[in-house]
Amino acid sequence: MNPMNYVILASILFAIGSAAVLLRRNAIVAFMGVELMLNAANLSLVAFARIHDQLDGQVMAFFVMVVAAAEVVVGLAIIIAVFRARQSISLDEPAELKG
Amino acid sequence: MVNEVLFWVVAVLTVPPALSLLFARKAAHIAMSIVLVMVGLAAAYVGLDAPFLGVVQIVVYTGAVMMMFLFVLMLVGVDRREDLRETITGQRWIALFAAGGLALLLVSVVGRVTIEPAPRGVVGNPEEIAMVLFGEYVLVMEVLGALLITAAVGALVMTHTPRLTPRRTQSELQAARVLAGADPVNKPMPGVFARHNALDAPALDPEGRPIEHSVSRVLEARDQMSEGTDFRARLENTRNPEDYQRPSGAPSHDADDRKGRREGRDEEGAQ
Known part of the structure; x- marks a missing residue:
């Protein structure tokens, strides 16, 4: 079986993640969508590393994981700071301006 | 080549839980489904000759990242209802259309690609990864270390709240309590000794x-x-x-002074 199937699976997961980012109002859920997109990209990197029989793709995926971990730390800290300031983590707060 | 059974197992293990991101209502359920997706992807990595990345995926994503998501979920209130009112008219359908279009585009383009994979060669075990990581990419590695430290400091700075009032010591609290008219000593314990020692x-x-x-x-x-x-x-x-x-x-308080009782007993003895 061709490893390209994993790339197709990665595209499907990426689309699901992007749909979650577009649809959900809860900041944490939208953030999980971003995580899913990063993981889909990782999966395609690993699949291409297997296709080309080189380790560079795996090292790239490793780097993506490190950056994702740092991003989660900062992002969740921002969510907590926003929650402290406004008692809400909805991404739709600007709608309140319309009254 | 790649194990076909493993691929389908991974596909079934990842896509339906990932769909919960769109349809599940409770954020905690979504977080647990995403944990399942991460485990499935780890299995895929092992199947794609990257066992080191598979283990890292489990440790970093399911072990650290998703648990931190759950922590924050508990911090901000897990039973907070999501606001389902639409602020942009038709946003749901626009978003679904855009994401569906993206999926269609990616799948149709990627599906047409015909790459003959190289025969199975290197396996991404820790030794091989380390040779690449600390050889060709050692500078990137250093920069990533700096990035991690910066992220940790940034999280500390962002979640830190300065103290608005000076810290009150325990003795100050006690003095305030006595000034407010509280009993300076402990309350008695409930229960009657040797009769009914329950609370x-x-x-x-x-x-x-x-x-x-x-x-x-x-x-x-x-x-x-x-x-x-x-x-x-x-x-x-x-x-x-x-x-x-x-x-x-x-x-009565009057009758119960010790002196009066002693006198009464003395009189009794005299009789």
């Missing part, structure tokens, strides 16, 4: 009267407090010669 019975003061506030307020609110009067009554009905002089009704 629902109020303690008796030296004159045998129940002390109401010795019982926990919780039991009082639940109406599970026993009165304590029956214990007092039994105390007064005892045939103790020392209690001879005590009035049979409610004990």
